[in-house]
Amino acid sequence: MKLLAVKPGEEVIATLSRCAAEAGITNGAIVSLIGAIDACAISNMPATDANSDVVTEYRQPFELSGTGEIVDGKVHVHVVLGREGDMALAGHLHWAKVDTFFVHAYTLSLSADDR
Structure with missing residues (x-):
């Protein structure tokens, strides 16, 4: 297992x-x-079109938790964000x-045999 750290001033x-x-x-x-x-931008799908994204930007502090994957070097993450008011x-x-x-x-890294 590897820890990847994002520090203040980074995206x-x-x-x-x-x-x-x-x-x-x-x-x-x-x-x-x-x-x-x-600050961040997250997206969700509209109820009438699973092939579209509705991207919303937020400029406020959030607690963040999530999971994701790295496929062919591309990072893909889904998150849950907690904000003021217990929302x-x-x-x-x-x-x-x-x-x-x-x-x-x-x-966790996958070897070529794991794919």
Whole structure:
């Protein structure tokens, strides 16, 4: 298992992509994602069209948890975001900015035999 860390001043998807490449993880699982972010964009599908995305941007702090995968070097993450008022949002993470805290991704790499 490898820990990929996103520090203040970094963007989550770009940093995880870079760190995975540096660790030699081309294909694998993001088993657990935990931390806090200050802004992000997530998407969900409209009820009438499973092939479309509705992307919404948020500029506020969130607690973050999630899981995902790395396929052919591309990071794909789904998250649950907790915000003020004990409310939660969930969706596909397009980008997230860490300014105050951190995000940690615990990853497992797949070998060629595992695919």
